[in-house]
Amino acid sequence: MRQLLFHQEKCSHTASAPPLPRFSDEAGLRAGFPLAGIYRTPDGVTANVMEKLGQDWDGWTAHDDTYVVDGENVVVLARYTATNKPTGRPIDVRVAHHFVVRGGLVVRFEQFADTALVREAKTD
Numbered sequence: 001m002r003q004l005l006f007h008q009e010k011c012s013h014t015a016s017a018p019p020l021p022r023f024s025d026e027a028g029l030r031a032g033f034p035l036a037g038i039y040r041t042p043d044g045v046t047a048n049v050m051e052k053l054g055q056d057w058d059g060w061t062a063h064d065d066t067y068v069v070d071g072e073n074v075v076v077l078a079r080y081t082a083t084n085k086p087t088g089r090p091i092d093v094r095v096a097h098h099f100v101v102r103g104g105l106v107v108r109f110e111q112f113a114d115t116a117l118v119r120e121a122k123t124d
Contacts, residue, residue, distance in 0.1 A: 035049050037049075056086075057084055057085060058082060058084075059082050060081075060082040063078055063081065064077075065077055072102055074100075074101055075096055075098050075099075076097040078095050078097065079092060079093060079095060080092075084122050087124055091117055091121045093113055095112060098110045098112070
């Protein structure tokens with residue numbers, strides 16, 4: 001389950017976007033931190049979230065620590081660490097990811113995070 005869902009990868013300005021969990025082609029991803037939006041395809045997630053994180057943040061890393069599984073629902077408790085490139089301010093933010101997994105593919109993903117800490121790191 002851990003390998004399917006969550007990759008501990010770093011984004012940098014020189015690295016390509018990190019690999020994603022195995023999303024279905026119709027998966028809905030609701031991201032609120034720091035790139036709010038609803039993305040319906042793996043390509044949409046890559047272009048609108050992962051690549052942009054690499055542009056704005058150094059050392060973007062997701063640290064997963066707890067998995068709670070109930071049928072097709074998986075909640076991952078984790079934290080993000082990174083440094084905002086324009087301000088040089090670091091973050092260390094607790095997050096929760098809710099995945100719905102069917103047939104070995106993520107069909108829905110929603111993220112919960114403390115966006116105030118992100119805003120603070122991005123503000124001069």
